[in-house]
Amino acid sequence: MARSAVGDPSAFACIVREHQGMVFSIAYHFLRDRWLAEELAQEVFLHLYKNLRAIQSPSHLLYWLRKVTGHRCIDQARRQKLRPLLSLTEYLERAPEPASLGPVSDPLLAGVLQRLVARLPERSRMIVILRYQEDLEPAEIAEMLDIPLGTVKSNLHRSLALLRARLERERKGTTR
């Protein structure tokens, strides 16, 4: 980190490679657009490059990246409303993206869940992503997004109930 702070490009590239999956995934699960997610992730790392001297430790770096990515995603979504989302029928007509395949019990269900998460309001969406992608505790999420702990807990509770209900509705819609 010290080397990249003094302008060593290879050291900075190592930092990018180490954290690119995290930053890109937060952005991708939030925006549901690979191009936009890459653009946002690049901006986050460029911002990091300019602020490397302020980073005190690897854990601070992780915290900083999550925080900046989270706030930038919310700002981006507020600036640009997401394109209309597909129904489950339309989704089935399209081939799943290769990146969506992996160690998931049901890739189709994963795709549906990702889509349902993307339909949550901005702040709730980021809370769900930080909780289930990054495994953060509600207190950590509250600190990162500068909101009260109670708000995070109630938001998570409501979001899970909403996601369950919507998933159920989607399932019923496809079995008809």
Next chain:
Amino acid sequence: MNDFENELRSALRREEPPSGFAARVVARTGAHAAPRRSGWIAAAIAACLLLSIGGGFEYRQYRGRKAKRELLLALNIAGSKLNIVQKKVSDLSRRTLYE
């Protein structure tokens, strides 16, 4: 953690960005550094301009001072010559009066 939350965790697992991502970021840091370099160049040009303007002003002052010195010297010379001429004229007129 219940089954639904586990499904959610699986659905929201991390994914790698398209290949070459880190190289693209590093390339953009170079692009960002370029304006900084051009900023330095602009500052250097501005400094040169200031120096040349300041230098030009100082040179004009120097030439002015030199011209003033030369004028004073010329006036001194002319004054002393006039004194000599004046002295000769008075000597001649005195001699004419006594003769």
